[in-house]
Amino acid sequence: MAISKELLDILACPKCKGDIHLNDKKDGLVCDACHLQYRIQDDIPVMLIDEAVPV
Amino acid sequence: MFEVAEAYEAMMGRWSRQLAPLFVEFVGVRDGDTVLDAGCGTGSLSAALARMTKASKIVGVDPAGGFIEYARTQIADPRVTFEVGDAQNLPYSDASFDRCMALLAVDYIPDVRRATLEMRRVTKTAGVVATAMWDRSGANELDSCFWHAAAAIDPTAKGSSGRRGSYGSAEALSDLWIGAGLIDIEVAGVTMPCHLSSFDQLWQPYLRSQGATGAFMAGLSADRREALREAMRQNVLGDGPDGRFTLQAKAWAVRGVVS
Numbered sequence: 001m002a003i004s005k006e007l008l009d010i011l012a013c014p015k016c017k018g019d020i021h022l023n024d025k026k027d028g029l030v031c032d033a034c035h036l037q038y039r040i041q042d043d044i045p046v047m048l049i050d051e052a053v054p055v
Numbered sequence: 056m057f058e059v060a061e062a063y064e065a066m067m068g069r070w071s072r073q074l075a076p077l078f079v080e081f082v083g084v085r086d087g088d089t090v091l092d093a094g095c096g097t098g099s100l101s102a103a104l105a106r107m108t109k110a111s112k113i114v115g116v117d118p119a120g121g122f123i124e125y126a127r128t129q130i131a132d133p134r135v136t137f138e139v140g141d142a143q144n145l146p147y148s149d150a151s152f153d154r155c156m157a158l159l160a161v162d163y164i165p166d167v168r169r170a171t172l173e174m175r176r177v178t179k180t181a182g183v184v185a186t187a188m189w190d191r192s193g194a195n196e197l198d199s200c201f202w203h204a205a206a207a208i209d210p211t212a213k214g215s216s217g218r219r220g221s222y223g224s225a226e227a228l229s230d231l232w233i234g235a236g237l238i239d240i241e242v243a244g245v246t247m248p249c250h251l252s253s254f255d256q257l258w259q260p261y262l263r264s265q266g267a268t269g270a271f272m273a274g275l276s277a278d279r280r281e282a283l284r285e286a287m288r289q290n291v292l293g294d295g296p297d298g299r300f301t302l303q304a305k306a307w308a309v310r311g312v313v314s
Contacts, residue, residue: 006112007136010089010151014144017176038146044123046139047116047146 003029003040013038015049030055059265060097060125066260068097070197070249071159074187074306075103077245078158081308082185084108088153091116093142093174094160098126104156105132114152116140142170150179157186159306161222161231171235178313184237185310187245191223196302197249201261201268204286208279212271228309237311249302254288257302 003011003022013020013031020029020038028037029045036052038045078100084090086109092101095115104113115137117123123137140146142157143166155178157170164170174184193199205212222228225242232240251257261272275283291300 004136007114010114010147011138012146012148014140014146017148019148041120041139042124044120044127044137044139045146046120048118048139048141049144 003043003045011045011047014047015052059119060122062260062263062265063122064097064125066264067159068099070304071096071099072102073247073249074245074304075099075158076107077247078156078185078187078306078308079103079107081187081243081245082154082156082183082310084110084154087111089151090114090154090156091145091147091152091174091177093145093155093157093170094164095126095137096122096158096160098122098129098137100156100158101126101135101137102130105130105135110134110154112136114138114147116142116145118142142173145173145177147177149176150182151177153179153182155182155184159188161186162188167222167231168234171231175235175237175313180313182313183310184232184235184313185308186222186228187306187308188221188223188228190244190305190307191221195223195305197304200257200287200290200302204283204290205271207286208282223307225307225309228307232309232311235311236314238314240309240311242307242309245306245308247304247306249304250299251302252299254292254297254300257291258284258287 015034018033020031023030028039030037037055038047038052088110089112090110092115095117101113101115113135118141120139123139127137142164155174161167178184189195229242
């Protein structure tokens with residue numbers, strides 16, 4: 001897993017700017033407030049609202 | 056996947072890599088600072104930051120996945136990380152960075168005012184938000200050598216200065232930073248010599264260029280393209296033989312402080 005804790009601390013949901021957390025499979029970052037998941041592709045978080053999927 | 060990134064590198068990458076250290080010096084990065092490279096593209100600025108500063112963390116963000124993939128292959132420094140993200144909706148908490156910098160990016164952001172507010176939001180109080188753009192007034196020979204030749208073969212060619220939303224002037228950058236609510240704003244003109252070893256080194260990248268120059272090239276027949284080539288060659292070499300020549304590039308940089 002290449003997403004460090006340090007990076008997770010500053011990464012936020014681009015939509016609401018609230019906290020996000022790693023999903024169980026560690027292949028996505030979830031915003032509980034917006035019910036959106038941002039995928040992690042080849043260790044790179046894709047933090048685009050348009051490409052997030054509802055969860 | 057790297058096609059667009061490599062075309063950019065061939066065209067402008069060498070010059071943005073040369074401009075990046077001058078921009079870093081202008082902004083000033085302290086030991087231990089956390090730095091955001093907003094609109095990092097192929098990573099010229101992140102690389103300069105890693106090489107020149109003792110920043111504790113350098114984060115590059117760009118909406119183009121191909122650029123991010125490319126940037127990641129160029130930099131091995133563990134302080135540097137990249138994300139795919141949009142400057143208009145930055146994926147960071149408030150006050151996350153000491154420095155937020157954008158090199159040659161603001162002209163390409165659809166809602167640049169929103170992006171500047173986002174850049175301010177993610178920067179700590181007393182932190183610095185800064186950007187740099189190539190001059191569009193004609194003083195930048197990297198830009199004007201093409202558009203002077205374009206105007207010679209097509210009087211209706213507007214050049215990049217006619218484009219909407221161009222921030223390549225002291226006034227435009229200063230106004231943008233005032234609008235973002237930043238204080239202690241400083242603007243500086245930055246010049247640098249661009250050394251080329253032959254005319255082809257300047258010309259070849261235009262054949263697969265993007266943006267305004269690419270759009271202009273795409274509208275030309277083979278004959279007109281040859282006329283453009285000859286006009287450009289005349290501009291930079293005169294009647295002399297092919298060989299080394301130097302163009303003077305000019306950029307503008309602005310920095311402001313978060314209050």
